[in-house]
Amino acid sequence: MTPNASTVLNPMSIPPPVDGNTKMSSEDLRVSFNGNEVLHGVSLAMPRCSVTAIIGPSGCGKSTFLRSLNRMHDLTSGAKVTGSVLLDAVNVYADDVDAVLLRRKVGMVFQKPNPFPLMSIRDNVLSGLKLTRTLDRKSADITVERALKQAALWEEVKDRLGSPGLSLSGGQQQRLCIARSLAVQPEVLLMDEPCSALDPVATARIEDLIHSLKGDYTIIIVTHNMQQAARVSDHTAFFLQGDLVEFTPTGRIFTSPRDSRTEDYITGKFG
């Protein structure tokens, strides 16, 4: 079977168009660092309240793409972003968009758990809110419980909310970081290889968590673990050397990829 045959036969492999169901999309997004372009015009429409996985070998630009969605490149010297990223049809790179307010809507979880070391578990959850406003104790308690329950961490830490965030295990720290992001009540959650520093048990817990969150949040997850993409995502985008090669429902990409490069990657011929 040639990879291209399935495109014709199977309408499911056509990427979802930008429509009312799209939460975030990029159009001809190019990112360069010090004049060296690493993302060559990516257009991708990520559906609302579902999980979009971005896979590809190291250096393919998947993290660069993810970080351009909440304008994290603003802080990198020499980084230049062109094209547009739309969040609910608003271009986040427009002049009148405040990157700080954007990041409250588009939260991010990083590769390595990075709880604030000087803060307790409770304060870590509240950190995003405390940065921006003052909270009375009661609403703070409610927020902490809600966020920790959403992040499936509440049962493990409810009796020691005052102990340092760093006293938790790696997997718990990562769920704490997820709770911290959720406490700000974002609409989109970007996850940059959130399980790569975790053991399989902790990974399974995070994956369960992603499943339970997707009803309420639009989740975009970068992973170089294809099994993980297959397990958690609804749609999968395959990046290679700064280009988007293929974007289809996850079920399709692993069974009948359209592009031979995708097939080579998922069958382990390279990467």
Place this chain on the structure above:
Amino acid sequence: MKKGERSLLGEHIFHGLCVAAVVVPLAVLVILLTGVARDAVGRLDWAFLTSFPSRKAELAGILPALVGSIYVIGLTAVIALPIGVGAAVYLEEYGRRSKLAGLIEINIANLAGVPSIVYGLLGLGVFVRAFSMGRSLLAGACTMALLILPMIIMVSREALRTVPGSIREACLALGSTRWQMIRQAVLPMALPGIMTGAILAISRAIGETAPLIIIGALSYVAFLPDGIDSQFTALPIQIFNWVSRPQAAFLINAAAGIGVLLTTMLVLNGIAVYLRNRLQRPTS
């Protein structure tokens, strides 16, 4: 013969050298301090601490110098810390890529090596004369602040650099502004390092004599400073004054003065270390 024996020998030699590097300076210091202590111990009493200087060695006390030193150091810290930390935050967090920051950086490194007497002359020209502060506590403290600023800026920058980028990213991804990020996460984490550097810098300022002599701190003071515009003297100046007298009794006074100076330094450092350790504790 065997490979292991030779490297073991090297290990022992290196270990011995390291021990010597600690023991030799320490021994010299102990000899010095015991010498001073032997001379000082009979002279150090409450009257010495609470008396004004006198032409009679046995009646002379160190009160104005002690109070003057504490005032100068306190004021120096108040002036130098906010400016030094502020400059470091600018250079590390805001201006890291600008050419201006690069230029400033080279100059700060240079300034740290400028002899203190040059700062004294600068203080005399700028604070005492041009700003008409006179030979006041404020002029002394400003000069001292200038002297320790490069050191405070450099150690603060080092401390800020030890805060991992992941913490900055975590803050920004939560929707904080740069200021909120610096205030809530970066500075608290850098604070122990900043405090350690500040303690060292301020300890240096306590012992500095040359700049204070240049800007005209008095060597004979029969009053206590009553404000930041008051004239003053400081411990090292009083000690210098006593040492340069011919009478042996004044040398004993100088030894006692050194004892007071070292104790003051220890107490101030102790307070700073205590503060640092308190700040280091995670909040709950």
